[in-house]
Amino acid sequence: MILPIYLYGSPVLREHAADVDLSKADKAQVQQFFNDMHETMQHADGCGLAAPQVGVSERMLIVDGNELVENYPELKGFVRKMVNPVVVDESEEISEYSEGCLSIPGVDADIKRPKRITVHYFDENLEEKEETFDNFAARMIQHELDHLDGVMFTDKAAPIRRKIIAKRLNNISHGLARTSYKAKVDK
Numbered sequence: 001m002i003l004p005i006y007l008y009g010s011p012v013l014r015e016h017a018a019d020v021d022l023s024k025a026d027k028a029q030v031q032q033f034f035n036d037m038h039e040t041m042q043h044a045d046g047c048g049l050a051a052p053q054v055g056v057s058e059r060m061l062i063v064d065g066n067e068l069v070e071n072y073p074e075l076k077g078f079v080r081k082m083v084n085p086v087v088v089d090e091s092e093e094i095s096e097y098s099e100g101c102l103s104i105p106g107v108d109a110d111i112k113r114p115k116r117i118t119v120h121y122f123d124e125n126l127e128e129k130e131e132t133f134d135n136f137a138a139r140m141i142q143h144e145l146d147h148l149d150g151v152m153f154t155d156k157a158a159p160i161r162r163k164i165i166a167k168r169l170n171n172i173s174h175g176l177a178r179t180s181y182k183a184k185v186d187k
Contacts, residue, residue, distance in 0.1 A: 001036045001039065002036075002039055002040050002043050002181075002182060003036055003037070003040045003054040003055070003182070004055070004182045004183060004184045005040065005044060005049075005053055005054060005102050005103060005179070005181060005182065005184075006052070006053055006054065006055050006103060006184060006185070006186055007103050007104070007172050007173070007175075007177055007179075007183050007184065007185045008103055008104045008152065008154075008169055008172040008173050008185075009169075009172060009173025009174070009187070010055075010103075010184070010185050010186040010187070011186065011187070012052050012055055012056075012057055013052055013053065013147065013150065013152065014150040015052065015057045015150050016148075016150050017051060017052055017057045017058050017060075017147075017148040017149070017150075018057060018058055018059065019058075019059050020059060020060060020083050020084055020122075022083070022084070022122065022126060025083075025126060027126055030060075030083065030124060030126065031124050031125075033051075033056075033060065034060070034062055034081045034124045037049050037051070037054060037060075037062050038062055038064065038079075038081075040054060040181075041062060041064065041102070042064070042067075043181055043182075044102050044179070044180070044181035045067070045180075045181075046102045047063060047064055047065060047067055047140055048061065048062065048064070048140045048141075048143060048144045049061065049062050049102065049144070050144040050145075050147030050148055051148075052147050052148065052150075053102060053103050053147060055186065059083065059084045059085065059148045060081075060082065061081075061082050061085065061141070061144035061145065061147070061148065062079070062080070062081045062082070062144075063078070063079070063080050063137070063140040063141055063144060064078070064079045065078035065079070065136065065137060065140065066078065066079065068136065072135075072136045074135070074136075074137075075136060075137060078137055080123075080131075080141070081123060081124040082119070082121040082122070082123070082141075083121060083122040083123070083124075083126065084121060084122055085119050085120070085121035085141070085148070086120045086121070087117050087118070087119055087142075087145065088118050088119065088120050088130065089117065089118040089132075090114035090116065090117045091114045091115050091116035091117070091134075092114070093114070093115040093116065094112050094113065094114060094115060095112070095113060095115045095135070095139070096110050096111065096113075097110065097111065097113075097136075098110050098111075099111045099139075099143060099153045100153075101143070101152065101153055102181070102183075103147075103152070104152065104153070104172060105172065105177050105178070105183070106168065106177065106178075107154065107165050107168055107169065107172075109153060109154055109156075109157035109158070109162075109165065110157070110158070110161070111143075111153050111156050111157065112156070113139055113142050113143075114138065114142070115134060115135065115138060116132060116133065116134040116135075116138055117132070117133055117134075117138045117141065117142060118130065118131070118132045119131060119132075119133065119141060119145075154169065172185070173185060
């Protein structure tokens with residue numbers, strides 16, 4: 001099922017998402033939610049989506065690098081579905097890349113992030129994992145992890161860039177954004 005994507009200005013995007021209670025989690029429901037998130041993300045031509053972006057303030061995210069294979073061949077087959085992800089290590093080496101976001105259509109900014117991270121998480125089968133990711137895979141995951149903490153990529157942009165995009169962000173928060181996907185601003 002395709003879910004609406006919440007746009008900049010929706011309070012759920014600024015909340016610190018709650019941990020999923022694994023003792024009460026229903027594996028079938030978790031898997032169905034990830035399927036819905038994946039379908040929503042693909043329909044919007046995205047490569048990552050966090051639960052708050054579809055109005056659910058829980059620590060769940062999905063990334064899929066398959067659409068980026070032309071520029072990043074190492075992402076072929078790269079799909080991760082994460083519940084309660086936590087970064088347990090990150091590199092001192094930083095990379096910079098122009099990021100965008102389905103919740104902030106038409107806006108991009110150069111963002112600096114650690115080049116490599118190690119993440120502890122539970123997968124869609126609620127099995128515990130710990131993996132190290134680097135380059136663009138690490139960036140995609142970090143971008144989605146920020147959503148779980150109520151942080152938008154624009155918060156990390158250079159001050160001059162934030163000033164340049166301020167009017168566009170204001171317009172998006174007032175529902176003045178065009179998207180090719182189902183989107184909403186929830187006040």
